[in-house]
Amino acid sequence: MTDATFTGESPKRHGSLTASDARTKRRNASEKRFRIYGLAAIGAGLFFLVVLLSAIISNGIGAFQQTFIQVPVYLDPATLDKNGNRDPADLAKVSTFGYTPLIQTGLYQLVRDAGIETDYEDAGDMKALISASAAAKVRDWTLAHPDRIGDTVEFEILASSRVDGYLKGRVTRESIAEDRNIDAGHLDLTDALRESGALHKSFNAEFIFGSDASESRAEQAGLGVSMLGSFFMMLVVLFLALPIGVAASIYLEEFASQNKFTDFIEVNISNLAAVPSIVFGILGLAAFIQFAHLPQSAPIVGGLVLTLMTLPTIIISTRASLKAVPPSIRDAALGVGASKMQAVFHHVLPLAMPGILTGTIIGLAQALGETAPLLLIGMVGYIATNYPDGLVSGFMSPNSAMPAQIYEWAKRADPAYYERAWGGIIILLVFLLIMNVIAIVLRRKFERRW
Amino acid sequence: MQSVKLAASALAIAAVSASAAAARDNVQIAGSSTVLPYASIVAEAFGENFDFPTPVVESGGSSAGLKRFCEGVGENTIDIANASRAIREKEIAACADAGVTDIIQVRIGYDGIVFASQKTGPEFTAFEPADLYNALAEQVLVDGEMKPNPYNTWAEFNSELPDVEIAAFIPGTKHGTREVFEEKVLLQGCEDTGAMQAMIDGGMSEDDAEGACMAVRTDGKSVDIDGDYTETLARIDSNANGVGVFGLAFYENNTDKLKVATMSGVQPTTETIAEGEYPVSRPLFFYIKKAHIGVIPGLKEFAEFFVSDEIAGPSGPLANYGLVSDPELAATQAQVSEEETMGSNM
Numbered sequence: 001m002t003d004a005t006f007t008g009e010s011p012k013r014h015g016s017l018t019a020s021d022a023r024t025k026r027r028n029a030s031e032k033r034f035r036i037y038g039l040a041a042i043g044a045g046l047f048f049l050v051v052l053l054s055a056i057i058s059n060g061i062g063a064f065q066q067t068f069i070q071v072p073v074y075l076d077p078a079t080l081d082k083n084g085n086r087d088p089a090d091l092a093k094v095s096t097f098g099y100t101p102l103i104q105t106g107l108y109q110l111v112r113d114a115g116i117e118t119d120y121e122d123a124g125d126m127k128a129l130i131s132a133s134a135a136a137k138v139r140d141w142t143l144a145h146p147d148r149i150g151d152t153v154e155f156e157i158l159a160s161s162r163v164d165g166y167l168k169g170r171v172t173r174e175s176i177a178e179d180r181n182i183d184a185g186h187l188d189l190t191d192a193l194r195e196s197g198a199l200h201k202s203f204n205a206e207f208i209f210g211s212d213a214s215e216s217r218a219e220q221a222g223l224g225v226s227m228l229g230s231f232f233m234m235l236v237v238l239f240l241a242l243p244i245g246v247a248a249s250i251y252l253e254e255f256a257s258q259n260k261f262t263d264f265i266e267v268n269i270s271n272l273a274a275v276p277s278i279v280f281g282i283l284g285l286a287a288f289i290q291f292a293h294l295p296q297s298a299p300i301v302g303g304l305v306l307t308l309m310t311l312p313t314i315i316i317s318t319r320a321s322l323k324a325v326p327p328s329i330r331d332a333a334l335g336v337g338a339s340k341m342q343a344v345f346h347h348v349l350p351l352a353m354p355g356i357l358t359g360t361i362i363g364l365a366q367a368l369g370e371t372a373p374l375l376l377i378g379m380v381g382y383i384a385t386n387y388p389d390g391l392v393s394g395f396m397s398p399n400s401a402m403p404a405q406i407y408e409w410a411k412r413a414d415p416a417y418y419e420r421a422w423g424g425i426i427i428l429l430v431f432l433l434i435m436n437v438i439a440i441v442l443r444r445k446f447e448r449r450w
Numbered sequence: 451m452q453s454v455k456l457a458a459s460a461l462a463i464a465a466v467s468a469s470a471a472a473a474r475d476n477v478q479i480a481g482s483s484t485v486l487p488y489a490s491i492v493a494e495a496f497g498e499n500f501d502f503p504t505p506v507v508e509s510g511g512s513s514a515g516l517k518r519f520c521e522g523v524g525e526n527t528i529d530i531a532n533a534s535r536a537i538r539e540k541e542i543a544a545c546a547d548a549g550v551t552d553i554i555q556v557r558i559g560y561d562g563i564v565f566a567s568q569k570t571g572p573e574f575t576a577f578e579p580a581d582l583y584n585a586l587a588e589q590v591l592v593d594g595e596m597k598p599n600p601y602n603t604w605a606e607f608n609s610e611l612p613d614v615e616i617a618a619f620i621p622g623t624k625h626g627t628r629e630v631f632e633e634k635v636l637l638q639g640c641e642d643t644g645a646m647q648a649m650i651d652g653g654m655s656e657d658d659a660e661g662a663c664m665a666v667r668t669d670g671k672s673v674d675i676d677g678d679y680t681e682t683l684a685r686i687d688s689n690a691n692g693v694g695v696f697g698l699a700f701y702e703n704n705t706d707k708l709k710v711a712t713m714s715g716v717q718p719t720t721e722t723i724a725e726g727e728y729p730v731s732r733p734l735f736f737y738i739k740k741a742h743i744g745v746i747p748g749l750k751e752f753a754e755f756f757v758s759d760e761i762a763g764p765s766g767p768l769a770n771y772g773l774v775s776d777p778e779l780a781a782t783q784a785q786v787s788e789e790e791t792m793g794s795n796m
Contacts, residue, residue: 095499096495096498132767171706175705175706176706177705178705178706179705179706181702181770214491214493215491215771216487216491216767289526293526295474295526296528297506297508381507381509382486382489382493382494383507383508385497385503385504385506386476386497397503411677411680412487413679413680413699413703413704414703415703415704
């Protein structure tokens with residue numbers, strides 16, 4: 001009704017309606033500038049993302065392929081079974097060092113039979129081409145098939161990391177000029193073997209599912225065991241952090257009275273979320289290993305440490321999603337006679353669940369990529385070598401974790417490990433991507449808006 | 451929800467109580483990052499050839515490893531400490547305080563320390579200990595007088611060296627390699643330049659003079675690297691004038707990026723180190739807790755396997771990787787099989 005009291009004098013207009021005045025122009029220009037800044041920021045972000053991803057992929061994709069050589073190996077009874085009775089105990093006495101010459105002879109014979117010209121006169125000179133892991137492979141197979149001793153069996157064995165690097169373009173004739181482990185002659189031989197079809201590069205599942213290898217066998221190393229280590233740690237985190245975190249936040253949000261004490265706890269939880277993760281590592285070392293006497297390098301300790309780290313994340317996200325449930329739901333439940341606990345567990349919690357799960361998955365993804373606390377509880381080193389043989393051993397036996405394994409590879413001397421570190425990053429990123437996608441899907445599908 | 455929580459806590463309790471019952475069945479090793487590659491090679495071969503699980507090898511440096519070794523006896527302490535230097539009296543005392551009294555010292559071989567720079571960088575091809583002393587020491591002898599190190603470029607004290615800014619990357623104090631570098635290079639250089647004599651003439655005791663010889667300048671020309679050789683390599687990669695300290699085995703794996711300098715005219719190779727011609731080398735050790743033998747399965751077998759001829763001999767995998775085989779390996783083998791502790795032969 002205020003319109004009626006309007007006195008009728010219209011405001012004075014300077015200039016025309018179609019041409020904007022200086023002030024409007026300035027405002028429009030500043031908006032345009034702001035949009036350009038925004039676009040530039042997004043563009044820079046995208047640019048760095050592309051650079052990062054292309055660097056990771058171009059450096060790491062090689063790790064998924066490996067060079068293999070098909071070598072016919074004569075399983076010589078004279079060295080493998082001196083007594084001739086095929087007794088498994090006797091056969092096991094021949095160590096991998098007994099098998100190495102057989103493989104070298106096999107390769108030497110292969111080179112001879114293919115008519116490849118070479119200056120190498122001795123089977124031992126073939127050493128530089130073959131991975132040291134070959135002997136263990138042949139030995140394991142022979143122990144499982146003792147009846148085949150005396151036959152010539154074709155094995156697909158790994159080529160050494162230098163030969164593999166040559167096929168991938170990492171090793172060149174110039175770069176090995178000073179190298180004691182391989183000569184240019186070996187690279188000539190590699191080329192010839194490749195032409196004859198005995199040597200080829202193919203997909204290497206061992207990189208994804210295998211175990212860690214020593215410094216001298218980069219070609220054999222895989223991420224599988226440390227993946228299991230990460231898996232068991234995530235189980236511990238999930239089964240401890242989720243119930244504790246949800247219970248704590250339900251109590252704080254729905255039951256606790258507002259006083260100085262609960263305020264103090266709230267402030268502490270928010271602060272804990274910002275504590276550097278290495279602090280939790282020191283805490284874990286002191287509390288779980290030195291005080292509680294849990295084993296070193298064990299995924300259970302890693303899981304407990306990461307639980308401490310993840311708890312604040314889960315509590316904060318759970319409280320946020322509990323808060324997002326409208327009070328009318330609680331009031332309605334209480335109004336029809338539900339107890340406070342029934343109202344929370346029958347009505348509020350189910351509605352908050354998508355948010356809680358999203359927070360949990362984000363927390364787990366964060367814990368999955370964490371390396372720093374694991375340094376202090378002995379999970380970095382030459383550790384991820386034995387597959388756990390059961391649930392208890394999965395939690396208790398020494399193991400590493402994916403990010404810790406990647407860090408360890410990046411430290412090693414052989415440049416072939418550098419490539420594997422990048423390859424490991426690809427696998428880790430795929431896991432993180434999957435977890436984040438699950439979180440987004442859950443949120444989209446189940447979240448209700450009021 | 452409640453049943454989930456119950457199941458979770460039951461699982462956690464079961465897991466924790468299982469730890470108290472289940473004995474550790476693998477050997478645990480920690481220590482020197484120089485010994486780590488060798489220990490991992492042996493551990494791998496051990497796992498392949500024996501029915502014991504593959505031992506676990508962690509790194510962290512000699513001092514850190516020996517500290518953990520001396521925490522006490524029991525399943526949640528390590529069985530073997532790797533070290534790139536001999537154990538110190540102070541550490542033996544700390545061990546004894548914690549109840550670790552019977553220690554078996556095993557020498558596995560020798561390792562060379564080399565000085566390398568960027569392959570395409572300035573011509574750092576020949577060093578004398580005196581050059582490194584002049585470049586890196588805190589106090590050097592200038593015109594017959596001890597002065598705080600005034601040199602900025604290598605050519606200032608040796609015209610045969612490149613005229614570039616001094617930038618050296620040396621191992622940090624928690625590494626055993628540092629001790630060897632100080633004793634075999636800095637101290638030697640200090641004596642060669644006459645600085646040591648000048649200090650003693652100036653009224654210093656011999657011990658103080660040695661300490662002063664090994665003090666490294668702190669004005670940023672010399673950088674302590676607390677990480678591994680890969681970190682040193684990264685620094686050299688990004689600094690064309692940098693000179694770094696590496697283990698021989700590490701250099702041999704990265705000959706495409708690094709060029710090595712001779713020391714006192716000798717090229718570092720396993721042969722020159724074995725013959726004692728190349729001056730900067732040191733023995734590598736590991737230390738076993740005797741109290742753990744018989745408790746931790748496979749511990750003694752692992753130690754014996756480590757020093758066997760097939761592994762640590764001149765044509766074994768360790769020598770292939772860069773270890774200089776110990777000429778007295780047979781004595782070490784006997785010592786390990788008899789479980790001779792340090793007290794009994796001192």
